[in-house]
Amino acid sequence: MDKNTLISVAQKVMQKGKGILAADESLNTIQKRFDSIHIENTEDNRCSYRHLLFSTTEAMKNSISGVILFDETIRQSTSDRKKLVDIIIANDSIPGIKVDQGLKPTRDNSVETITIGLDGLDERFKEYRDLGAQFAKWRAVIHINDSSNLPSSSAVKDNMHALALYARCAQGNNIVPIVEPEILMDGTHDIDKCYEVTTYVLKTLYEELANENVLLEGTILKPNMVIAASQCPKQASIEEVAQKTFLCLSHSVPKDIAGIAFLSGGQSEIEATAHLNAINQIASAHAQKQTWPISFSYGRALQKTVLETWQGKEENVITAREAFIHRAHMNSLAAQGLWNQELEN
Numbered sequence: 001m002d003k004n005t006l007i008s009v010a011q012k013v014m015q016k017g018k019g020i021l022a023a024d025e026s027l028n029t030i031q032k033r034f035d036s037i038h039i040e041n042t043e044d045n046r047c048s049y050r051h052l053l054f055s056t057t058e059a060m061k062n063s064i065s066g067v068i069l070f071d072e073t074i075r076q077s078t079s080d081r082k083k084l085v086d087i088i089i090a091n092d093s094i095p096g097i098k099v100d101q102g103l104k105p106t107r108d109n110s111v112e113t114i115t116i117g118l119d120g121l122d123e124r125f126k127e128y129r130d131l132g133a134q135f136a137k138w139r140a141v142i143h144i145n146d147s148s149n150l151p152s153s154s155a156v157k158d159n160m161h162a163l164a165l166y167a168r169c170a171q172g173n174n175i176v177p178i179v180e181p182e183i184l185m186d187g188t189h190d191i192d193k194c195y196e197v198t199t200y201v202l203k204t205l206y207e208e209l210a211n212e213n214v215l216l217e218g219t220i221l222k223p224n225m226v227i228a229a230s231q232c233p234k235q236a237s238i239e240e241v242a243q244k245t246f247l248c249l250s251h252s253v254p255k256d257i258a259g260i261a262f263l264s265g266g267q268s269e270i271e272a273t274a275h276l277n278a279i280n281q282i283a284s285a286h287a288q289k290q291t292w293p294i295s296f297s298y299g300r301a302l303q304k305t306v307l308e309t310w311q312g313k314e315e316n317v318i319t320a321r322e323a324f325i326h327r328a329h330m331n332s333l334a335a336q337g338l339w340n341q342e343l344e345n
């Protein structure tokens, strides 16, 4: 393990005022995104769409420090033989790769899942490193359901243990691991339940990472915000989400990690930006306690308007690029606590 490389890449990904574009939708997930704009989920369309994103120089150079890719994308080239990875690098951004292989139910008919992909991971890391990846991502999914007593302690423990094994393997290959323990917004639970479960999950995660001797300075955390479930009758204010998220992370996340890059998890684009901005404003007010940079690693919250504008049509590429530049810029400001609603108009 080359500690200096890991720390330097992690710090570059977390550089001030930039964040991560999560463009690692698996085939099933990109199918849902393309269904929403009625375009066919072909390899060519996936390549055209992702090329549109990665070649939008103004957004990439100013606001995007790293891009999480799917296995197909890290190998893909445009029709004029330009590798998508090279386009990302030319735009001063770092290529990363999703290495988990999806979710499997913990038992028959169980809602709870375990993330799979540890088999052969070491070999895959070596190949991805050769293909240009400098960081990686693994996502664990945790469900809250009060009436079924979820999450179970075993689902949390097993998923956090798998995240730790992945992180150790990534660092052994000089690749920075992003660890993503996502507590879903599905259901009716309130913000305090999300706080309680997020605290428990993060504490378990950092125990597991310590057990595997993972170098925390060479890791990035990709957590959910502390937020009420999408069907909860009582939604929290932006200020409450920011306060509780910051408090939860301050109590559960070691100060040594390279940074925090939130997922958006189904929030609207503006909500995800407003929350990130408010969290950063609270963090700067507590500067003496806070030691990690706080930014974004958004999928849907960076891409929704871009997709809707593009519609799979060449004549819409310029306006879709403008939408991406705008959204990326708004989140870049939010990552510095400098955003306000009027900038959206």
Ligand code: 5MM
Pocket: 022, 023, 024, 025, 026, 027, 028, 029, 030, 068, 102, 139, 182, 263, 264, 265, 266, 297, 298, 299, 300, 301
């Ligand atoms: C971009 O979506 C990622 C891939 O998900 P699948 O493996 O299910 O296709 C996902 O891991 C994503 O990186 C995170 O959930 C954050 O994305 P959002 O849309 O929640 O910001």
